[in-house]
Amino acid sequence: MNIHQLSIIYVVEEDRLLMRINGKDGGGELRAWLTRRLALALLPVLNHTTVEQMKKLAGPTTPPASLDEQRSQLLSAFQTEASLRGGDFETPYQEPTPQAGGVSTGPAPLLLTEAKLTLMGNGELRLQVFEKIPGQEAVRNFQLMMEAPLSHGLLQLLHQGLNAARWLDAPAAPATPEPAASPADAAELLATDLTKPKYLN
Template sequence: MNIHQVSISYVQEQDRMMLRINGKDGGELRAWLTRRLALALMPVLNRTAAEQIKKIATPAEAPTSLDEQRGQLLTAFEKEASLRSGDFKTPYRDQPGLPADLPLGPEPLLLTEVKVTPMGNGQLRMQLFEKLPGQEAVRHFQVMMDAPLSNGLLHLLHQSIKMSQWLDVPAAMLTPPENVALPPAEAADTEPAELAADLAKPKYLN
């Protein structure tokens, strides 16, 4: 899918988050994020998104003069600032009724597992799975995220977790789940790239 917009909104009645991704071709993917999965995903995205920015913003070659050092530092600063920015003002593009193209069906996935893998081309591959007892077939999808998109997704996740007040629950009551796969510390994946405070006003990412 050629991603156009991403939305994460906390649904108080469900006490979980709705992740929505629409493409430039009009299709839409929907998935529920539970508290345990969302809180486990946040530090993974924190780490991998920061690594993406560091890899892109760090000069490949050592400067040979003081002027070059200053120029490279300025370029790196501007690049990192642009990577961390995103369009959070444009409303998510809702379609009247159900979207015409729902590849995974009208019912959102209830996510039970998420895998985040750094790719050799600087992107992140995020795989999302619904594995439920008695389910005939596993429902799943994957998205490829460049640095601005992964940092935008991280921002939306932070905002929704803050709105949910899940972090107000004592830490001792939150058992770390085993269903979020962390990438290795030194990922060398060479696979090709395939593929807000107000409840009424969730934040979006274009």
């Protein structure tokens, strides 16, 4: 799909985030629900992979020969990052019409149970999402290929949705303390290898 607009909003009645992707040139619309568990798991991985995506696009750096060259490199890196983060967050999301292809994912949004992030060799970030429900005849899914500006836009929208849902607020202390995770457990949970797809489920 050639992406025209992307939206993530918190729907109070569902207590979920609704992700909507509008395609260009009659590409229709893709819709998916993000649960709290999946959204919070996706956030750090998406944050990490967008940083790596920007590094890949920037290419290898060479030590500057002079202070002027160092300033030039820093200014160039700042301008590149600013352009990647400068998405349009003001234009209202356009509702799909039958003439524009309608809703491509069916009458109900996918209820995401798994997501996979892969940083491709060409610098694009591939996001694959799946709805795997027990007893369901077929797995519903779709994928997005995102260049760096779109990846940063998705990350910012996810942050905004999580803030609207207040899912990033510190939880109240439990009545009975839970055992703390060991450093090894935490390292295993957060470890990412960009040469392999990242699965979240």
